[in-house]
Amino acid sequence: MKDDFVTVATSQFAEQAESIRLLLSQEGIESFIADANLVNTNWFLGPAVGYIKVQVLQSQSEAAMAILLQHPLATGTPSGESETAPAKCLACGAPMAEDAEVCPACGWSFNGEAEPEPQENVE
Ligand SMILES: [Zn+2]
Structure with a gap:
């Protein structure tokens, strides 16, 4: 049966990619590292x-x-950031908590429907 390869992590750093590969290996999952040359064929990935x-x-x-989700430090992926x-x-673009x-x-x-300060009873 045909089994395609899918990307589960990306990294700018070969060392980090290697650590991810080792992590998966420890969990019994075989993985391999595709370098930047191969990435060129996936130009549509943009940021990747x-x-x-x-x-x-x-x-x-x-x-x-x-x-990988259980090891965010290994992947260096900022969780949800x-x-x-x-x-x-x-309205003004100011950062809000x-x-x-x-x-x-x-x-x-x-x-949006927040009521303005009631002015009627000010007298
Ligand atoms: Zn504002």
């Missing part, structure tokens, strides 16, 4: 171009990914 890829058999990719954009004000509801810079609120 120039990176060293660690590939495993497709049938083992899920297990490999699970292992690049996936979720930092919260920022949609994730749990902040009101922009500290301009007072804009994620709750």
Whole structure:
């Protein structure tokens, strides 16, 4: 049966790619390192171009990914950092704390329907 190779990790550093390969090896998963020359054929990967890829058999990719997720330090992957954009004000673009509801810079609120300060009873 045909079994394709899939990339489970990328790294700019050969040493790191090697450590990932060793990690997978320790878990009983065979992997190999595809160097930057091969990456050129995958130009559509954009940011991954120039990176060293660690590939495993497709049938083992899920297990490999699970292992890598348990070892974020080995892969050097910042957990979720690049996936979720930092919260920022949609009105002025100022950075906002994730749990902040009101922009500290301009007072804009994620709750678009937030009521303005009641002015009627000021008298
Ligand atoms: Zn703002």
